Amino acid sequence: KQEVTQIPAALSVPEGENLVLNCSFTDSAIYNLQWFRQDPGKGLTSLLLIQSSQREQTSGRLNASLDKSSGRSTLYIAASQPGDSATYLCAATGNQFYFGTGTSLTVIP
C-alpha cells in the first residue's frame, strides 16, 4: 500500500524567506502527484499537479518537482508571505489518491 509522508509537520519562517516542503512516497508507480493548500476550516485548493512523465511544474512563486525514482516531491515557495500560512498537503495518485499528513506553515510578518 502506498504511504505518503510529509516533512516537516510544522514550519515557521519569517516573511520573505524561501522554503521547501518535502513529500515522500513509497510506491513509485504513481499516475501524478498533486500539491494542495488547506486553510483552517476550509476545503483543499489545488496548487500544482505534476504528471508522472513530468519533472516539475511552476505557478507564480511556487515550484514543485517530482523524482519518481527516489519517491520524492518538493514544493518550493519563494519569497514567502504571511498569506502563505496554511497547511500544505501532497497527494500521490495511483489506483487511489493517497494523501500525506501535511505540513503546517506559518509565515511570520
Next chain:
Amino acid sequence: GAVVSQHPSWVICKSGTSVKIECRSLDFQATTMFWYRQFPKQSLMLMATSNEGSKATYEQGVEKDKFLINHASLTLSTLTVTSAHPEDSSFYICSATPGTDTGELFFGEGSRLTVL
C-alpha cells in the same frame, strides 16, 4: 480550475437525526467522487469512492449503513449521516475528478458537522 461545491458548509443537529451533505461539480461531469473525513489537525481519511449509477465503494472500517452515499447524476453525490451521534462530529470533504488524462482532483469547501 474546475469547481466543486458542497452544501451545507456548517450544520448542527441533534443526536439521532440524519444529515445530508451534497457535493456538486459545477462545471464538469464527474463519474467519480470521493468522500473524506478530517479530524482536527489530521490529514484526510478517505471514507468511500462514489461512482455514478452504481454502489459506492467503502473503505475498511467505514459503516456503509451509517454513511449512505448516493451518486445519482454526473454532477451530484450525497453523503447522509444516519442516526448521527456526537462522535460523528467532524469535517467532511468531497472531491471529484473530471476524468481527464491528468487525473487532477478538485475539492469542495467542506462541511462541518456538529452533533449535539
